[in-house]
Amino acid sequence: MSHLLARFDVRFPTFHLEVDVDVPMSGITAIFGPSGSGKTTLLRCLAGLERAPNGFVQFGTDAWQDETIGLCLPLYKRPIGYVFQEPRLFPHYNVRANLLYGYKRVPVEERRIAIDQVVDILGIGHLLERRIHKLSGGEQQRVAIGRALLTSPKLLLLDEPLASLDIQRKQELLPFIRRLHEELRIPVMYVSHAVAEILQLADRVVLLKEGTVIATGALNEMLTSLKFRGNFGAHRIGAILDARVAAHEEQYGLTQLEFNGQHLFVPPQPVAVGQIMRVHILSSDVSLVLGKPIAPTSVLNILEAAIVEIREMDQTSVDILLDIGVPLVASITRKSLVTLGLKPGHRVFAHIKAVALNEELTA
Amino acid sequence: MGALTDMHLSALWVSVRLATMTVVVLLLVGTPLAWWLAHTRSKLRPIVEAAVALPIVLPPTVLGFYILVALGPHGPLGRFANLSLAFTFTGLVIASVFYSMPFVIQPLQGAFEAVGKAPLEAAWSLRASKWDAFLTVISPIALRGYISAIVLGFAHTMGEFGVVLMVGGSIPGQTRVLSTTIFEHVELMEYAQAHAVSAFMLIFSFLTLLTVYIANRRFPIHVS
Numbered sequence: 341m342s343h344l345l346a347r348f349d350v351r352f353p354t355f356h357l358e359v360d361v362d363v364p365m366s367g368i369t370a371i372f373g374p375s376g377s378g379k380t381t382l383l384r385c386l387a388g389l390e391r392a393p394n395g396f397v398q399f400g401t402d403a404w405q406d407e408t409i410g411l412c413l414p415l416y417k418r419p420i421g422y423v424f425q426e427p428r429l430f431p432h433y434n435v436r437a438n439l440l441y442g443y444k445r446v447p448v449e450e451r452r453i454a455i456d457q458v459v460d461i462l463g464i465g466h467l468l469e470r471r472i473h474k475l476s477g478g479e480q481q482r483v484a485i486g487r488a489l490l491t492s493p494k495l496l497l498l499d500e501p502l503a504s505l506d507i508q509r510k511q512e513l514l515p516f517i518r519r520l521h522e523e524l525r526i527p528v529m530y531v532s533h534a535v536a537e538i539l540q541l542a543d544r545v546v547l548l549k550e551g552t553v554i555a556t557g558a559l560n561e562m563l564t565s566l567k568f569r570g571n572f573g574a575h576r577i578g579a580i581l582d583a584r585v586a587a588h589e590e591q592y593g594l595t596q597l598e599f600n601g602q603h604l605f606v607p608p609q610p611v612a613v614g615q616i617m618r619v620h621i622l623s624s625d626v627s628l629v630l631g632k633p634i635a636p637t638s639v640l641n642i643l644e645a646a647i648v649e650i651r652e653m654d655q656t657s658v659d660i661l662l663d664i665g666v667p668l669v670a671s672i673t674r675k676s677l678v679t680l681g682l683k684p685g686h687r688v689f690a691h692i693k694a695v696a697l698n699e700e701l702t703a
Numbered sequence: 704m705g706a707l708t709d710m711h712l713s714a715l716w717v718s719v720r721l722a723t724m725t726v727v728v729l730l731l732v733g734t735p736l737a738w739w740l741a742h743t744r745s746k747l748r749p750i751v752e753a754a755v756a757l758p759i760v761l762p763p764t765v766l767g768f769y770i771l772v773a774l775g776p777h778g779p780l781g782r783f784a785n786l787s788l789a790f791t792f793t794g795l796v797i798a799s800v801f802y803s804m805p806f807v808i809q810p811l812q813g814a815f816e817a818v819g820k821a822p823l824e825a826a827w828s829l830r831a832s833k834w835d836a837f838l839t840v841i842s843p844i845a846l847r848g849y850i851s852a853i854v855l856g857f858a859h860t861m862g863e864f865g866v867v868l869m870v871g872g873s874i875p876g877q878t879r880v881l882s883t884t885i886f887e888h889v890e891l892m893e894y895a896q897a898h899a900v901s902a903f904m905l906i907f908s909f910l911t912l913l914t915v916y917i918a919n920r921r922f923p924i925h926v927s
Contacts, residue, residue, distance in 0.1 A: 368777065387828070389824055389827075414827065414832075414833075415824070415827040415828055416827045416829075416830050416831055416832055416833075416836075421828070422824075422825075423826035424821070424824070424825065426821070428821050428822060428824070428825040429825075430822060430825070430826075430840055430844070431844060432843040432844060441829050441831070441839075442828075442829030442830050442831075443825070445829060445830035445831060446830055446833075487829065488828065491829055491830055492827075521725070655781075694846075
């Protein structure tokens with residue numbers, strides 16, 4: 341799998357961007373951090389909109405910037421699709437002409453994405469002849485995404501494309517972004533400071549703080565890392581799982597999900613068997629039992645787990661990192677920790693009281 | 704009120720040619736300069752802005768005097784051209800370029816500032832090279848600025864008097880323009896003819912400004 345390598349060390353009047361990242365070019369990589377942490381600047385450096393004096397960027401085997409040989413390709417020579425915070429549509433063109441602006445400038449043999457395909461995924465067929473100022477904010481941003489896609493980019497950079505939209509429009513657009521990624525297989529770098537968006541979209545996270553990358557890793561590993569999960573302000577997250585739909589138990593109104601050999605029951609889902617669904621488990625919905633229960637229990641979701649790490653959060657509660665094939669965090673009381681005598685390495689059973697579905701948690 | 708005669712038509716033709724040439728030169732020189740002024744962070748910017756704006760406040764005679772000296776056989780421009788450009792049409796164009804510069808640069812600069820760099824970056828991200836992006840995105844969005852620049856530059860050159868008299872004299876068919884014609888009529892006490900030309904200039908100027916203001920409504924600068 342190809343990687344994106346990037347090294348920048350730039351001083352701006354107000355802050356210092358110092359990053360050295362190596363990101364696999366598959367899936368959606370979120371660049372996450374608080375406002376002012378340098379996310380947009382990092383994206384602009386990757387695109388060549390800012391030129392870092394000693395910067396280095398390599399995409400797969402192609403060098404985009406290598407200051408040791410004085411190389412820095414301008415953005416128009418990089419196979420990047422860029423969606424800005426604001427749609428930046430061209431007001432003197434209608435929707436169709438905006439969509440075709442980049443398309444026409446890509447050599448025919450390099451066009452891999454068709455207009456109909458993009459129009460269909462983004463649901464903008466009815467807007468094609470409209471003037472730009474007749475579109476809503478959400479529609480404009482969808483056109484902006486479509487316009488970027490039609491350059492058949494090898495990398496799509498999205499700079500908080502939902503930031504300027506209200507909650508309803510955000511919810512409308514998120515599935516489009518997920519879908520375009522799944523259908524078109526273009527690696528995406530997605531800048532955001534909104535945890536909710538990252539929970540829904542990201543496969544991987546680059547965590548930025550004050551201009552420095554403090555951690556990079558798979559989304560679930562980052563969210564369950566007792567060291568880093570605080571940075572997401574999402575202390576309630578126990579795990580995010582991309583689980584396969586294993587079966588539908590119609591007589592009970594349940595759907596069975598499968599991941600890493602473990603099973604979970606959730607309310608019935610309108611998703612075909614074999615499809616992947618993203619589900620969340622809240623850490624407060626996980627309780628721990630020392631042995632396999634002898635007496636029958638009404639709890640459906642019981643998973644075998646090993647204790648990896650224990651971190652005391654405050655006087656009352658502790659977070660326990662478990663391994664259930666993937667990482668899972670349980671938040672329990674300190675009293676329970678002491679009573680059960682839990683230590684790293686112990687094998688326990690995790691009772692999952694509820695599984696949240698994607699939309700429920702982020703809405 | 705006397706009618707416009709052949710002499711007037713000849714002067715009108717010189718005026719129109721002069722204004723057209725001046726605007727063309729100013730658009731070519733002024734576009735990069737206005738772009739630079741709109742986007743530079745250089746400390747030279749206020750100095751250049753002040754220099755560009757000078758003709759607005761300077762007595763035309765002062766500007767005319769220095770241009771006359773520069774164009775003369777011993778001035779830098781005259782020596783460069785290896786002949787005196789004073790009292791020639793070319794000299795008049797050079798003088799008008801300086802004199803009308805703020806009226807072309809300032810609307811362009813304002814339009815470029817309003818458009819900003821955002822559409823340009825968007826165009827680059829869509830594989831447009833710098834020239835391509837400027838021609839297909841920036842200029843159309845800055846259209847209002849161009850209309851103002853062209854109309855004001857043209858009209859202001861048509862109306863110049865002091866600089867023309869200093870640099871061009873009033874040679875019929877070459878450097879005699881409408882505004883200097885009025886002056887000569889008055890000197891000869893031909894009030895009726897002075898009145899005819901003046902009225903023409905008045906109406907012309909009003910219609911010009913009217914065009915600018917209508918265009919401003921018709922082509923607002925869109926910033927998405």
